[in-house]
Amino acid sequence: MHGALVLMGSGETSPTMVEIHRGVIGELGPKPRAVLLDTPYAFQENAADISNRARQYFARSVGVEVEVNGVVTGADWVFCGPGSPTYALDRWSGSSVPADLRARIRAARGVTVFASAAACTAGAATVPVYEIYKVGAEPHWREGLDLLAVIGLDAVVIPHYDNAEGGTHDTRFCYLGERRLSRMERELPAGTGVLGIDEHTALLIDLVDERVRVAGRGGVTVRTREGQSVLPAGSGATLDELRVLLRGEARLGEPAPVPRAAPQETLSELVEASERSFASALGSDDVSAATRALLRLEEDIAGWSADTEQDDGGPEQAREVLRRLIAALGTHTAGQALARLVPPLLAVREKLRCEGAYGQADLLREALVEGGVRVEDTPEGPRWSIDG
Template structure:
């Protein structure tokens, strides 16, 4: 059984992390049991939905048949992700799961993947992000699992390190911001270091070889005493080199392998790109290119449908934009040749119906009707008819005299 510890800053059930999951899963022997620890979000009303989406993601995108569980005994592969770090810790420390996780890593056995909230718990101390950011508690640390300490790394893990959702206020460093993280750093035990994992980024630790690789879109920041070093995606170091960075206050640089893989777009970036392409096509005007931008937006929504974190608005916000763009296609149809527009619009409608998005497909049919194209669904498929011309109400003749 391989010994891997994978820590993710975010994006654990998104397309950006698919290759990281697949690489870890390839190391498993046939028939290995795969477990999803739902503890961090088990208190949420939509916990069952989060688990279902995660299971679909691992089954269809990674090729793992995952069971939802509250324990890890006998599992070759263990995953835990979003939710509340402190809620998870309370239950893991009180149930024996914490000891099981420590034993897996210490014995260098099995694949253990901890992401987002669960990644917070992996260090010697944990960021209580809900309590500080949501409830206004004073900055403080909670106990952590200390998974890296057997390898000489006294570190806290801070996911969402480069978060920028705050806009006008600082939400970096797992929503702490610089002011609060600086204060909390001074309260860490002597020699402890912050390992900051950017969003859609993973630290893959080979426990047997004692090597580490940064994968994904961002980097790993080693921060201590006001100094920091950043290992970019693609960097490969030994744990001894990582310890050297930590012990030297991150003032020296470890040798790294430069990135080789092309950076994948997040959902937010993909949605923004589709929106800009639509705007450019509408300005020309080019209805076919505009319709293609909507089709590509729908494809991105399908790709990201299993994402459980829903960064920056998530899939629902993307769907809202798609509805808006479909409405704008109707405006383009009024000024463009309907013949050029009909085919891509009907293709889009067929894709929407195939995905079960009947509400959006119906909205598109209404747009087509306004543009002069009536669509009737038959057993043989959609059938196009010219829409009946709109009739202005007749004005009664003026009475003489």
């Protein structure tokens, strides 16, 4: 049985990570026993829905049937993802889960995938991201599961390393920002480094061959008090080289360009592209092209519907954009129709006024107003606009 530990920065149930999942699961043989641990998000009211979406994602996109909260021991593949790192640690405390996870990593048997919140727990210490970022607690560490110690890595894991959701404020480093992370680093024991995993990126550790590689959109940053090195997507190293980097005993030079396929676009990028295409089409009065942009966006949203983490608002925010664009298309289409209809009606009204049939002219104007067309008489002639 293939032995691997996979740490993901985010996007674990999104289209960006499908090929990574397929690659590691493909080495497990037919019908592997796959277990999903829901612990990090079990406190949420929609926990069952998150689990169902994850199961559908792995069944449809990856080709594996997943059982929720099955027995870890003997499982071919174990997955744990979004939610609260500290909630998971509290629930696992006193249970057999931490020991079972360490045992499978020590034995180099099966694939263990920890992503997002779960990835936070994999190191010697854990970022209490909810408590610090959302509640305002003073920056501090919580003791982690330290799964990495089993393979000689003295590190903390920080997913969402390149997060940029904050816009005007620093949300890198799992929403800590540089100021808070720098302060927290000083509290780590000497020799403990940071493994920063970018969003939609994975660090794959082969436990048998003792090699690591980076896959996905971004990179993995090894950060110590002596400096930092970046392993870009497509690059690799030995496990021993990674140990040396984490101890601060060496640094990588400027990484050589790594040829790789164009990265899978995130949902937010797809939404932005659709908005640009839609606006360009409407600007050219090309309703067909605008409609095609909306249909592409709807397909993209469907493809991301299983995303359990929903970075940048996720599918729900994308649906809001889709509804807004549909309304804009309706308004534009109505405007095009009125542009063909209103001028002849105004010409009839002017003719009635010239003939002294003011009552009929006023009735025509009132009918236009009732239909949402505002008419303004000016010295240069009547002007019209769509009301509201």
